[in-house]
Amino acid sequence: DVKVTQSSRYLVKRTGEKVFLECVQDMDHENMFWYRQDPGLGLRLIYFSYDVKMKEKGDIPEGYSVSREKKERFSLILESASTNQTSMYLCASRILRGRTEAFFGQGTRLTVV
Amino acid sequence: GIQVEQSPPDLILQEGANSTLRCNFSDSVNNLQWFHQNPWGQLINLFYIPSGTKQNGRLSATTVATERYSLLYISSSQTTDSGVYFCAVEIDGVYNTDKLIFGTGTRLQVFP
Numbered sequence: 001d002v003k004v005t006q007s008s009r010y011l012v013k014r015t016g017e018k019v020f021l022e023c024v025q026d027m028d029h030e031n032m033f034w035y036r037q038d039p040g041l042g043l044r045l046i047y048f049s050y051d052v053k054m055k056e057k058g059d060i061p062e063g064y065s066v067s068r069e070k071k072e073r074f075s076l077i078l079e080s081a082s083t084n085q086t087s088m089y090l091c092a093s094r095i096l097r098g099r100t101e102a103f104f105g106q107g108t109r110l111t112v113v
Numbered sequence: 114g115i116q117v118e119q120s121p122p123d124l125i126l127q128e129g130a131n132s133t134l135r136c137n138f139s140d141s142v143n144n145l146q147w148f149h150q151n152p153w154g155q156l157i158n159l160f161y162i163p164s165g166t167k168q169n170g171r172l173s174a175t176t177v178a179t180e181r182y183s184l185l186y187i188s189s190s191q192t193t194d195s196g197v198y199f200c201a202v203e204i205d206g207v208y209n210t211d212k213l214i215f216g217t218g219t220r221l222q223v224f225p
Contacts, residue, residue, distance in 0.1 A: 033213065037154075043199070043215040058212075088154055092213070101146055102201075102213055104156035 003027070006091050006105040013112050019078040021108050023091030030095065032074035033102070034058075034066065037088040049074055081112045115140045117202055117216040124221045126190050134185040134219045136200035144203040145176050146213070147185050151196050159185070159198075190223045197221070 007022035023032065033048040035058075045058030047066040055066050063085060067075040074093075078085055088109050094102040116139040126132055136145070147159040160167050160174040162183065167174050171190075176183040183200055200216040 035215075042217050043201075045212065045214075048212070090154075090156065092156075101158055101161040103158065104148070107154035107156075109154065 004091060004093055004103050004105040006089075006108045008108050009106065011108055011110045013078075013081050013110065015082060015112055017078075017081050017112075019081045019110070019112075021076040021078075021089055021091075021110070023074045023076070023093075023105055024072050025074075025093040025103075026072065027093060027103070028071065029093040030071070031093060031102075032068065033092040033094075034064075034074065034076045035090045035092065036060070037090060037107075043090065046076065083112050086110060086112045115142070115202065115204055115214055117200065117214055119198075119200060119216040119219050121219060122217065124219055126221065126223050128191060128223055128225050130190050130223075131186070131188045132190060132221070134187070134198055134221075136183045136185070136216050138181050138183075138202050138216075140181075140204070142178070142181075142202040142204055145178075145183050146201045146203075147174055147183070148199045148201065149194075149196050150199060150218075156199070187221075190221075192223050192225055195221055195223050 004025045034046045035043045037043045044060050049055045049068040065077045090107050091105040092102045118137050120135045144163045148156045162174050162176045164178045171188045173186045197218045197220050199218050201213045
């Protein structure tokens, strides 16, 4: 069975803290994605990666960075958390080549206070 | 960029009713997926449907890529069908990877 696991279901952090959101997949997928979901704005792509150590900016990368040191793990980093980064964060993975479906983790609801 | 619009934005049904959700997209796409987001936030894959029609139990989907729309049919709805339904389209990205762009979603509430 396909499995994408996000490290935390709920997270509360203080403004200015460095925050790490972790995502692990067990399907040997090359592609991994980070989205954030906000009411009225839908799901927006923050960053994606198509290989180890390779990353590309999505539509809203400002205030975020990512790390992909191993194929199965894709980390989203908030260098200095701010209240406007309070959101639901969703990780996804899929095979790089060919037209195949993407699979999502259970989501991390982050609150920055 | 490509626009992906879903209708209706909200839908309230009584258990047992049927419904049709629509996804329109403004440009050619490589593929299309339908997801159901449950009340806990998890996105569940429903259909991967570049064209044609697929069925899975009470759910079915049809994509007409040439006319840039897809439909999701829910028959005999149940309370567990409640949640938000998203369509997502794939467009060409760099490095042979496709970007997945989400629609605005349809919030479905099914009451007993």
